[in-house]
Amino acid sequence: MIADWLDLTLEGHASARGMGRIPSGRYEIVAPGVLEIYPDHSGPRAHPVVISAGIHGNETAPIELLGELVAGLESGRLMAGAPLLLILGNLPAIRSGERFTTTNLNRLFRRADADGNAAHSDCPADDEPARARQLMAAVDTFYARFPPTESTRRLHYDMHTAIRGSLYPRFAVVPYSEGAAISSTQWSHLSAAGLQAVLHQHQHSWTFSHYSRHYHDADAFTLELGQVHPFGENDMVALAPMSQLLAALAMGIEAPHAAPERMAYFKVEIELMRRSTDFRLCFNDDVANFTTFTPGTVVAEDGEAGPCTVGDTPLSVVFPNARVEIGARAALLLAACEPPQLALASDRTSFE
Ligand SMILES: [Zn+2]
Incomplete structure (x- = not known):
């Protein structure tokens, strides 16, 4: 019956529990679009895994990946071997094929502050803030059952597709x-899954994957898996390699490995903020993600903050x-950096 779960949920007919x-x-089924799966027997590499899709409603490829996984488990083609929390994020937005209905769900995953006011309480009290609270609670309940151990890590893959083209379509x-x-094995799993680049954030941003990493110490990622297209x-x-990684996680078996150095690594150097009405980006609207600007290039002009110019590093x-x-943030500007293992190796050398 769970193979129907996805279709029925998207049609608005699924029972909530x-x-x-x-x-x-x-x-x-613990809430609309929230499905837990528990194996009869744990696989040799069983980690508690959260897999989410449709946090932005028009990003359909991840929903198809989730559908493949559920169908495989239901048919017996895939043997469940690890605890899974599977999530379809923004149900009204998925049904209408929109990114969101009132506000971007992927900025709302933040617990109430010390005064007891949710950080997003200034948002209108409708779908997205309520859904964020429901999904945070589902993640809290799930992870509470599985404290990390010597051999297990909490994992969360939040899958998206990007609006614009990208020099690295999957990152x-x-x-x-x-x-x-992050566990070092993750880089070789992501490389084998066809990811082409890795971007390290430099400060908190209240996304769903950040929630699992910040509050639950999970190995958590936002995965951009190509460009937005309609279903089909x-x-x-x-x-397909990403689908294989999800299947290995669900079965609790060793996921495929590939050299982490196949991926390009970046860290955020500048978070470019819009400061005034008089603001413009000095490049074409349709520029692809990861387009590189050479030293001296003016990338933005702001009436208040002045020009933003690339320094010595591209x-x-x-x-x-x-x-x-x-x-609000108008762009992220990234500098290339070393793969994590290589950085670790050179650290070691410098202490010897
Ligand atoms: Zn997205």
């Missing part, structure tokens, strides 16, 4: 955290948007 069996375990965004470093028009062949742009409100 329910439970039952799959060939290799049991499932429970991972690593949320900022002062906590534990996604290039699922390019995503910088690459991602997620540019000049039409954000004043005070």
Whole structure:
């Protein structure tokens, strides 16, 4: 029955709760679009895994990947071997094919502050803020059952597709955290899954993957898996290696490895903010993500902050948007950096 879960949920017909069996375990629907799966027998590499899709409603390829995974578990083609929390994020937006209905869900994953006021309480009290609270609670409940151990890490893959083209169509965004470093094996798994670049955030941003990393010390990523297309028009062949990674996680077996050095690594150098009405980005609107600007290039002009000029190091742009409100982020500018293992190796050398 759970293969129907996805279709029925998207049609708005699914029951909000329910439970039952799959060939290799049991499932429970704990909220609309929120499905837990527990295996009868744990695999040798079982980690508790959160896999989410549709946090932005028009990003359909991740929903197709989630559908493949659920269908495989239901048919018995995939043997469940690890606890899974599967999430369809913004249900009304998915149904209408929009990025969101009232506000960007992927900025609302922040717990209430010390005064007891949610940080997003200034938003209108409708769908997205309520959904963020529901999803945070589902993640809290799930992870509480699985404290990390010597051999297990909490994992969260939040899957997206990007609006604009990209020099690296598939890339991972690593949320900022002062906590534990990402397990080094993740880089070789992501490389084998066809990811082409990794972007390290430099400060907190209240996304869904950041929530799992910041509050639960999970190995958590926002995965950008190509460009936005309607259902049925996604290039699922390019995503087959990603599908294999999800299947390995669900079965609790060792995921495929590839050299981490195959991916390009970047860290955020400048978070470009819009400070005034008189603001413009000095490049074409349709520039691809990861387009690089050489030293001396003026990338933005702002009536208040003045020009933003590339310094000695070339910088690459991602997620540019000049039409954000004043005070919001208009682009991230990135500097290339070393792969994590190589950085670690050179650290060691310097201490010897
Ligand atoms: Zn997205």
